[in-house]
Amino acid sequence: MEEKINYINSLLKRKGYKMTYTRGLIVEVFIKNPDKHFTKKDIYLKLKKEGNNIGIATVYRNIELFKENNIIDEFIRKNEILYELKLFSKKIIHAHFICNNYKKIIDYKNTDCSLKIIKAIDVLEKKHDFQITNVDVAFSGTCENCIN
Numbered sequence: 001m002e003e004k005i006n007y008i009n010s011l012l013k014r015k016g017y018k019m020t021y022t023r024g025l026i027v028e029v030f031i032k033n034p035d036k037h038f039t040k041k042d043i044y045l046k047l048k049k050e051g052n053n054i055g056i057a058t059v060y061r062n063i064e065l066f067k068e069n070n071i072i073d074e075f076i077r078k079n080e081i082l083y084e085l086k087l088f089s090k091k092i093i094h095a096h097f098i099c100n101n102y103k104k105i106i107d108y109k110n111t112d113c114s115l116k117i118i119k120a121i122d123v124l125e126k127k128h129d130f131q132i133t134n135v136d137v138a139f140s141g142t143c144e145n146c147i148n
Contacts, residue, residue, distance in 0.1 A: 004031050008071055015069060025052055026062050030072060030085040037075075037082040037105055075138050077103060095137035101146040 008027055009019035019027075029043055038046075044059040063083060066072045073086040077098045082105075097106040121132050 001028070001031050011069060011071065017065065017069075022054055022058055023062050023065075025054065026059060026066070027071075030083075034085050035107065037077075037084050039080055039082060043083075073136070075136055077105060077138075078140075095139060097143070098138060098140045099143035099146060100140055101142060104143055104145075106143070 005019070005024060005027055012019055012023070017023075025047055026043060029038070029046055040060050040063050041056070043063065044054065044056045047054050047059070063072065067074050067083070070086055072083045074081055074083055075096060076082070077096075078100075080103075095108040097108055098104070099106075117135060117137070121135065124130065125132055
């Protein structure tokens with residue numbers, strides 16, 4: 001984990017930011033839970049529960065900083081904005097399936113689909129002379145459990 005925090009620290013330094021104690025705490029939550037999705041409030045409550053003296057505005061500002069610097073990803077589930085660790089992800093490109101009934105999130109990882117998306121990105125970049133830096137794919141509907 002320390003290696004990952006050091007890497008994020010070096011990314012932030014190159015962009016003129018410091019890895020403050022608070023930023024380190026927030027990053028640790030994502031690193032320790034690589035497959036979880038959090039709201040800003042989830043992060044705040046988790047850190048408070050662990051006994052950290054941290055303000056909610058500080059958490060919100062730092063989440064935005066991490067998002068702007070491609071350290072975490074943001075996606076929307078119904079009326080909620082969720083975040084997950086983007087760096088160190090073993091997923092090339094993945095989609096989220098979001099159940100409308102009880103907000104279950106399933107990460108969909110399929111190499112064939114990822115390769116097709118990557119090919120589409122290449123075509124779009126060449127056709128429109130554009131550099132794509134992020135792809136968000138989210139499907140909402142009814143999961144298998146709710147259908148049955």
